Amino acid sequence: MQNLIKYSLLALALALTGLGMIDPALAQEAAAAAPAPAIDSGDTAWMLTSTALVLLMTIPGLALFYGGMVRKMNVLATVTQSFAICCLVAVLWMFFGYSLAFTTGTPYVGDMGRFLLHGMDMNAPFLMGAEMPAGSVQFTIPESVFMMFQMTFAIITPALITGAFVDRMKFSALLVFTSAWLLIVYAPIAHWVWHPMGVLWGAGVLDFAGGTVVHINAGVAGLVAALILGKRAGYGAGGGHNFAPHNLVLSLIGASLLWVGWFGFNAGSASAANGRAGMAMAVTMIAAATAGLSWMFAEWSLRGKPSALGLISGSVAGLVAITPASGFVDPEGALIIGLVAGVMCYWGATTLKRAGGYDDSLDAFGVHGVGGIVGASLTGVFALKGIGGVSGLIEGNPGQVITQLIGIGYTIAWCALATAGILYMIKFTIGLRVEPEQERDGLDLSLHGETVL
Amino acid sequence: MQNLIKYSLLALALALTGLGMIDPALAQEAAAAAPAPAIDSGDTAWMLTSTALVLLMTIPGLALFYGGMVRKMNVLATVTQSFAICCLVAVLWMFFGYSLAFTTGTPYVGDMGRFLLHGMDMNAPFLMGAEMPAGSVQFTIPESVFMMFQMTFAIITPALITGAFVDRMKFSALLVFTSAWLLIVYAPIAHWVWHPMGVLWGAGVLDFAGGTVVHINAGVAGLVAALILGKRAGYGAGGGHNFAPHNLVLSLIGASLLWVGWFGFNAGSASAANGRAGMAMAVTMIAAATAGLSWMFAEWSLRGKPSALGLISGSVAGLVAITPASGFVDPEGALIIGLVAGVMCYWGATTLKRAGGYDDSLDAFGVHGVGGIVGASLTGVFALKGIGGVSGLIEGNPGQVITQLIGIGYTIAWCALATAGILYMIKFTIGLRVEPEQERDGLDLSLHGETVL
């Protein structure tokens, strides 16, 4: 833990130093230029669809992806975590989360101007940051649709974290953790990156669909949680304790739905049904496919067999890595990002995890943390002016890579600190971990009183 | 049964009395005002998508939601019911159903003007009720799309009923029942509520996406079927006969797909990709989430454990209850509707069912009947003029609650009477129930000659 805090502080320091170097002129103002103050039915149709697709990623997508990887006696508890988070975050988003993330407020967090979703105009196109004459962003969709689309992002992010601590966290602790984490970690970081008032938006950090806000954030929180909760009983003890996935068919269904839903996640982040959305979908597909193959071939050559789990994990890694880049890079950039992500996340879920000695059970950090960092950095390398209006390293703008690293640093720093704080608070009050017998008998039975026959 | 008939008649009487009190000026004419006689590609895109989403609700959504809850030896028979209903209703809808529901005809049922779907203009926007100069409704989508969207509603409604009588109905009886019920119960009631010529439309009953037409209808038919078919062999006998759900992972996948698909169901009922659709999606999400939590916490406090089945059942209950309200209420209304629905449907599936002594096996009535009644009534309470053009009780219009109760009464009355009639006809001709040995050996093997290993 001490190391963790040390590194977090270091990253924060780095980030703050770096901030001075950023030219605010690079900020993502392209969107703000759109002069269309009417609702476009085509854009709205695509965003309604994208919202459904992103919800599909969490329930049942992620629920199954994770549920298939645990032991059979924990499968219901695992899928229930994703479903419960979905319910809980939806309500919290309505009360506080949306306001904290997407009202103007300060560079660090929004105000409470949309408490209970008061004040959304049903029939006008949404103008984000209306209070900032210079920097506001005009959408062509109603605010309700924007709010819903963003809600599905707020749902999947804490659900991703659960992969790090399956099989051992109390259900009550999960609910408390999710609530606190959403409001203290997720909403502010979303504000930093995706609101024109936000500090990282201002710094010119590029994150098209959530490489930092969603994936690095979830991955780092998962790592912190794995460290604080400790390993599953028997994990790493050898001697036949068996933690093998009980049904990878479920995981493959989950990975497939994640992939399909990710079209909404990334192409939906264009907020319109246009050429940029089309390109975002194309690069998403290519990175996912390439990363699936690169993890598979890496494992095949190192371990002798191409596993189903490797293939699907690689695809998810590719999807993670292309997320921040998806509105900024072209297919060739996506190909390289996918290639790197497949290999790096394979390393993250195997070598790095073994070296670290932590039990990040389903590799929330190994896939989402590592993949998110790979993607956020390479966005700064492969961004093309012709795609997203910003040039990266390959078009002669090395500064963008620095900017990206600053964004990564900020996110890691705040996420690690705040997550650790929240978890210790819970640990010393209601407790984080189930009883040893509950863990042994399986959480399905001990926490939920149900079993899968 | 006598009680049932008595109550049905009572409700009918109440409904007819009440009808005099309704101001027809309240009728849903808002839609009719739209002056746009051209196909809008954005609206059409959303309605094509919504149609796919609603089909997804039945196959595989509902099939899995129900399939996971039965014993393993009946899982194929259960999922096959939903799939077969999908095929059967599609064909019947083409022949008769669509015409009976959505041509002008009389206030009680349409004519046969779209027999075999003759006469749909492929390239013009659909004008519903063209024969009624004053009251016709102009859409911005082709009639084929409207017809398809409505077909998916006609499919899910009889599929919902099957939850009441799984594990014991003959497959042939199911096919006959579904056919008769679609044409005698569903199509007329859809006409009453959703066609400008319909008697309940005229009375000003609000039902945005099918609280009465779909859910109360299916729930009441399920209750009647559970009473007429009788209990599953061994049900309630104690002594260890075990009717526990065999695989709630399937049910959780099903509930998730129901939720995602319900975005098409409710937001699609706006018939356009606009602000009202966005708001409908938002309230759908909020009610589902709130109801999931409210059932879960109710069960947690009463039974000591938050079950996965409770959580997902609650979400479905919330989706049911928000259905009639979804184009009329705001997020706060949705929050309360969800809260009430979660608790009331928990009561419906536990206390009420035990008190009634019937075997509504998967709670078709307990969730869809009760949830539908809660939602249809509360629509009259929380409707806001600014959302759907009609005010409810909280905006000072108590009459709308009465109107809603009349709609509920009509629906319950006709549904209960006609369903009972159809079922008795089948009972005394080809028979409703499988042989005891077939029931004991499981319907997968005895009806379909297949097993799940």
Next chain:
Amino acid sequence: MQNLIKYSLLALALALTGLGMIDPALAQEAAAAAPAPAIDSGDTAWMLTSTALVLLMTIPGLALFYGGMVRKMNVLATVTQSFAICCLVAVLWMFFGYSLAFTTGTPYVGDMGRFLLHGMDMNAPFLMGAEMPAGSVQFTIPESVFMMFQMTFAIITPALITGAFVDRMKFSALLVFTSAWLLIVYAPIAHWVWHPMGVLWGAGVLDFAGGTVVHINAGVAGLVAALILGKRAGYGAGGGHNFAPHNLVLSLIGASLLWVGWFGFNAGSASAANGRAGMAMAVTMIAAATAGLSWMFAEWSLRGKPSALGLISGSVAGLVAITPASGFVDPEGALIIGLVAGVMCYWGATTLKRAGGYDDSLDAFGVHGVGGIVGASLTGVFALKGIGGVSGLIEGNPGQVITQLIGIGYTIAWCALATAGILYMIKFTIGLRVEPEQERDGLDLSLHGETVL
């Protein structure tokens, strides 16, 4: 094999002879007439959605449809085939496939003008065949979206083939086969039929969504593969070797997702959210439903029981058969096509397969080959000028049937020849088939080192 080659040559000869008889004026120029050089957000929204829907058909749709039908020890290997093909084809499409299929080139194959997807204009609507002033086709969507939509077709086609040889092909051989087949068989045939420069487009062959390109192609390739690979060990040996499907719930989920996704496949092939898309969706639904019922009732009367597998297989058969017809026929045409497809594919998967003595394990040919031929032929019968601009036999144009048969002949000829060539090349180099012990122990363990508990 000799017979196979003989018949293929025969078909080719027939096709070439027939070509002289075709009036090029019948060519599908309707689309080319559209004068709209702007991106339409509604059309783009629908095509983005359709792309997601078609991807859903392969992962997890087809993966599950097939995975449920194999023995439990091969389920992961089976689902992994679909997933790996998805990754592999996406990358190959980017490099070569899209160029070979959809650039102008020659009547037989495209050029390499879109190598690595270079040259797509992000913000302009796509003009296909820009080099052919007379025959180019103007779309209202960006080329990236068109490319992606077509990629999902290129993915599902080789995935369909795997049904013919599950349980026995080496994974490495599968990857090599898929790569070669995509570039040598699929891409050229797609060019023939769907590019205005293509030989079959020029001949006036109608194939709205892939009856020849996708289904006949996959079915014939499957048949050839089943013949060359030989039977599964123990297949047809009697004495209790049991090849029964291990979990038809998975197959039913798969069939359902295929059905829902097919809305994108067929209605998406209108390339716009308009009346033709709506009609395509309607006829897709009707044919699927009718064919499901017709297979079910055929089996019920001949075998005494309506099986779940029969019902879902019938629906897939109907979807296959309506595919080429979907933008050309009306609901009544669809009804008849569905009826015929259900019965014919039932015959193809039972009587024909037994007579042929081959082990087309999951009926890739019996369903997709037979269904594709039924559909492609009947398109020539039931095409209506008012729907797709071309008349078929029932509107007095028997020539269209001949044209369709020519298209079928060409496709079968080239597919059979080239597939056999590719497979023999692999057989005599790296080998096609796993070792007998690997087959006996199950491919999950022997090829991928994993098991489903």
Next chain:
Amino acid sequence: MKLVMAIIKPFKLDEVREALTGLGIEGMTVTEVKGYGRQKGHTEIYRGAEYAVSFLPKLKIELAINSDQVETVVDAIVGAARTGQIGDGKIFISSIDQVIRVRTGEKDADAL
């Protein structure tokens, strides 16, 4: 002491268990098995291919008892498990030398 091993139809488990607890039998072990016997199996048809399923699902109940209980136990099982139709199952009785309760180390009669 004797080991009674009974093969029964699965849906008879509860009745058999109740009959045995009625005799004061406090312990038994149940296994899912497949039985082959005079009772014919069934045929499943998948797309025209027929698969003869000759093994039927049965349950095996094993219980260790004192030798003097054999008769009453057999009567109880036969009484509860019989349907009179083919496939009702069989009971096999053999001797055991020794029984040990793991928790306490108790032996033989004390361990039952």
Next chain:
Amino acid sequence: MKLVMAIIKPFKLDEVREALTGLGIEGMTVTEVKGYGRQKGHTEIYRGAEYAVSFLPKLKIELAINSDQVETVVDAIVGAARTGQIGDGKIFISSIDQVIRVRTGEKDADAL
């Protein structure tokens, strides 16, 4: 009477059953079991974590026969189940005191 309990490789079931029915054996009971023996298991790797699977799937066949059939039955099983490779399995023979057919109450030889 004797109880023959044979552990065999799963894919040998049909051959063994046919060999036994060839001898006129009309009944047997089969259980899915996991075997540990000289035959090594395998290792599965999931994202870098190795799991040694030391128990292998086997089938256990139990059949009650008359004492004089033991030799022919053993020969039949050995003949049908042998592949010559490690892990082919074992046969254990013990005595049973009594057999009862549940349906009829028949005993011993009549009940077989």
Next chain:
Amino acid sequence: MKLVMAIIKPFKLDEVREALTGLGIEGMTVTEVKGYGRQKGHTEIYRGAEYAVSFLPKLKIELAINSDQVETVVDAIVGAARTGQIGDGKIFISSIDQVIRVRTGEKDADAL
């Protein structure tokens, strides 16, 4: 030779197997079973309906050994499987007449 049949708690399998291999026992067969005994089951509630689950998951280990090994084997199993809590399981020991190794046809002690 003796057949040792032990019912244990599932999560104790690895420890028991290690204890036995420590004694040089090279073969055993494991079956998933459901146990009924003094250890109470649990109740599951699904939408208000309660289902008493009185049978608990257990593992049955069968191993054939030479008669002189009985005591050490029993001690090893008891030592490894005991938690001291109710439901730890039981061990039943009976005699076997003969053992045959399918692969080689070896008999009795050679076959163990």
